Amino acid sequence: MRDAYHEELDALTERLVEMTSLTRSAISRATTALLDADLQMAESVISRDAEVNAIFAEIEASIFELMARQQPVAVDLRMVITALRMGTDLERMGDLAKHVAKVARLRHPESAIPNEVRSTILEMGQIAENLVTKAGAVVATRDVDTALELGADDDAMNKLHRRLFKVILSKDWAHGVEPAIDITLIGRYYERYADHAVRVAHDVVYLVTGARPDKKD
């Protein structure tokens, strides 16, 4: 049986997994809001970001309380410190999903996404969901091999990001500057979302092995 202290550490992991689940839902709904110009969906993403922030605030508070009371050492200490870091990344992922939803809201009832880039944005959304789903599984299972797989998905995201620029910079681009700006920002939000998901998974690698995979930015 686990003692109360280790139950608290387990609860921390559960809260982090819950954050991955909420930020996955947020980016999924933000992508739909964007592609379908769905205002209600966009509003729901924007308002529900507060839930993610609230869970993070709870995680922070419980970590400080736990550190002060239990003075964790070795792997437990690494656990609480990486939990703080993972929480910071997940909270930011919630913000980024909200930013995507805000672009959808800004352009409603029009769509911010011209036809030429719809499929690319859809793919970016799917990869983002995929990454955060895997990150959540990695947090729950501490599976280092799965954690290291996230790099490949991130490469796919970067490739799609470059494709976006190619389309908006092509001589056939007929939509002018405003949609190009929207798409530049949206592309950046998805790409950053992916980076943070990779960091969450890599923090688990650090937690398990004590070494961090190489930093990319």
Add this chain to the structure above:
Amino acid sequence: MRDAYHEELDALTERLVEMTSLTRSAISRATTALLDADLQMAESVISRDAEVNAIFAEIEASIFELMARQQPVAVDLRMVITALRMGTDLERMGDLAKHVAKVARLRHPESAIPNEVRSTILEMGQIAENLVTKAGAVVATRDVDTALELGADDDAMNKLHRRLFKVILSKDWAHGVEPAIDITLIGRYYERYADHAVRVAHDVVYLVTGARPDKKD
């Protein structure tokens, strides 16, 4: 006289102040590289980001070592945990300065910055420098009043950011899509740089008062 343990904590503060100094220099030189289309300057910002990353890696290592060995409590515990967080923000600020420099390098020998937005970018660069300088002073002195002043500079940054969009979206914009994309990304880098500087200062508020100023994103 300070004991060895508190000297280590002081050294941590000094390293963080050093990070603010390096990231200030980085954004300053990146702004110059951008406005003067100075390739050598851009290259120096890009290559010297590794210094910031190296200091952060040292800070991280010494914090883990210190926590394992000394098991800090109360305000000392808050100090090392906020130091980790401040280091993360400062490291990101180095990345963002590098991103600005990379746009300058990409467009060299042309300038990425058309005349209509030069003064706005210059001001954004100055506010970014101002913010990181104040953040460094706040880290060194733990002055809460100064820390809370950073919000006003950040508002000024957001105002300039909106002005940028106004220019690139005006009907007089004659430069087409590519410079608009560059400026969208550059504007975002400065704005994020400012956000991270504010977070560093607000972490000091948390360290001193135990309460965090309201989150903005």
